[in-house]
Amino acid sequence: MGSFLFHQYQVMGRALPIRSDEHPKIYLIEGRASNEVRVNCKFWHFRRKPKKVKKSNDRVLVINEDPGALTEDNRLFLEAWRIVDRAYFDKTFNGQSWFRYRENALRTEPMNNREETYMAIKKMLSTLDDPFTRFLEPEKFKSLRSGTQGELTGVGLSIGYPMGLDIPTTGLVVISASPGGPANKIGIKPGDVILAIDDRSTEDMDIYEAAELLQGIVGSTVKLDIRTGTEIKHMFLRRERITLNPVKLRLCEVPGRGNNSSRIGYIKLTSFNQNSSEAVRDAIESLRGSGVKSFVLDLRDNSGGLFAEGIETAKIWLEKGVIVYICDSRGVRDIYETDGSNAIAASEPLIVLVNRGTASASEILAGALKDNRRAVLYGERTFGKGKIQSVFELSDGSGLAVTVARYETPGHTDIDKVGIIPDHTLPPSCPLDEDSFCGSLIDPASACNINTAALFSRRLKS
Numbered sequence: 001m002g003s004f005l006f007h008q009y010q011v012m013g014r015a016l017p018i019r020s021d022e023h024p025k026i027y028l029i030e031g032r033a034s035n036e037v038r039v040n041c042k043f044w045h046f047r048r049k050p051k052k053v054k055k056s057n058d059r060v061l062v063i064n065e066d067p068g069a070l071t072e073d074n075r076l077f078l079e080a081w082r083i084v085d086r087a088y089f090d091k092t093f094n095g096q097s098w099f100r101y102r103e104n105a106l107r108t109e110p111m112n113n114r115e116e117t118y119m120a121i122k123k124m125l126s127t128l129d130d131p132f133t134r135f136l137e138p139e140k141f142k143s144l145r146s147g148t149q150g151e152l153t154g155v156g157l158s159i160g161y162p163m164g165l166d167i168p169t170t171g172l173v174v175i176s177a178s179p180g181g182p183a184n185k186i187g188i189k190p191g192d193v194i195l196a197i198d199d200r201s202t203e204d205m206d207i208y209e210a211a212e213l214l215q216g217i218v219g220s221t222v223k224l225d226i227r228t229g230t231e232i233k234h235m236f237l238r239r240e241r242i243t244l245n246p247v248k249l250r251l252c253e254v255p256g257r258g259n260n261s262s263r264i265g266y267i268k269l270t271s272f273n274q275n276s277s278e279a280v281r282d283a284i285e286s287l288r289g290s291g292v293k294s295f296v297l298d299l300r301d302n303s304g305g306l307f308a309e310g311i312e313t314a315k316i317w318l319e320k321g322v323i324v325y326i327c328d329s330r331g332v333r334d335i336y337e338t339d340g341s342n343a344i345a346a347s348e349p350l351i352v353l354v355n356r357g358t359a360s361a362s363e364i365l366a367g368a369l370k371d372n373r374r375a376v377l378y379g380e381r382t383f384g385k386g387k388i389q390s391v392f393e394l395s396d397g398s399g400l401a402v403t404v405a406r407y408e409t410p411g412h413t414d415i416d417k418v419g420i421i422p423d424h425t426l427p428p429s430c431p432l433d434e435d436s437f438c439g440s441l442i443d444p445a446s447a448c449n450i451n452t453a454a455l456f457s458r459r460l461k462s
Helices: 070-087 098-108 114-126 138-146 182-186 207-214 276-288 309-317 359-369 434-442 451-462
Strands: 004-005 009-018 024-034 038-041 052-056 059-063 132-138 151-154 157-160 170-177 194-198 221-228 231-237 238-242 247-255 261-269 294-298 321-328 329-340 348-356 376-379 387-392 398-406
Touching: 038 132, 070 098, 070 114, 070 398, 114 132, 132 207, 138 207, 138 261, 138 387, 157 207, 170 182, 170 207, 170 276, 182 231, 182 329, 194 207, 247 276, 247 434, 261 434, 276 309, 294 434, 309 321, 309 329, 309 359, 321 359, 329 348, 329 398, 348 359
Parallel strands: 261 294, 294 348, 348 376
Antiparallel strands: 004 009, 009 024, 009 059, 024 038, 052 059, 132 398, 151 238, 157 170, 170 194, 194 221, 221 231, 247 261, 321 329, 321 398, 387 398
16 A cells, blocks of 8 residues: 655555544544644645545545655755744744644745745744744854854944834844944944944844844954934944953942941943853952952843843842743743852842843843842833743754743833833943943942942941
């Protein structure tokens, strides 16, 4: 009797369709099969047409069939489909039958070469209407991974889609500019809008394509059209090799009454790469060695990075409690919390600085410290990126960035497109570098002077 291939499944001999309780309009082929296969109850769909199909008494008999195996490109498409099927946070898949989409795509989408297959994958992901779930060609995937591994060649910009802020709805928004990087030195700031890169409009450009255009050979030049408020600027930036050292620290000594003074440890955390939490631990220990008894953690212009590093950094500061709730379309599905076993600074007074460039993993950290009443937040409303993406590598070196969850803070606040509201405001003009900020702590007339005396006095006197 032989066998035939139903997409990636091999079914042998007779198969009896049986109605599924979960999907009443979908049948399961059962019998002598290597896998169970769902098919439409009205039509028997085959990847390639068998030479002869006989249907009798609700049984299907395939005779003299064409084996019709899947191509390598078909398998790559199915690999991408399965990742989204398993990992995507919205199990309604934007209100469509994800299984039916796969069946239709395998029948109708051309996948005769790698370029056509990539287009088919992009088209599939576009149906989710989620700008953060994207396909990454091999070079883009490699570029994305390099940003979490400590070194990058480019202009030092973190970019995102304009959402949740009072900014135009077209173009790409600057989330942050790396301190000392080309973009920072030329004056590009969070909230600026990139209208074009090398004269290519960003109106319909995704962030991964933009990141690829911004990166390049060290010493080469890239032109940016930037809108700051109502002003449009044309800027030329020279690319540099940017080492992503995530932590800077400074001892700030604030004079007190008489001979008393407050020693405050200032830690600036610029990103969450694979070194971040360990670097924060080292900074705390180093500052303690200088007699520090209170801390300022600066998350301004920290656009995020590795989710796991955000969680590990929160554990450093929290004695116990929930860090973040992970949710999908059906509600809370996971809870990240700490029992205090990883805490090394759970008692000292702590101020956290945030601004509109504070996004993603840094918002998870800020929200955890605020809602657990571990820290007082100063600054501006944060960016409001309340969804979490994971990156998956496909077998040919390309990849997918997939939204795997949305998150809520310990107080069950969904900050997506809204952001975290600080306890106290600071003007955007407050200095971002560590030396100048320490100076503002000393100057009582400075608009950026946080009330260190009121905040720290009780602890420092004890």
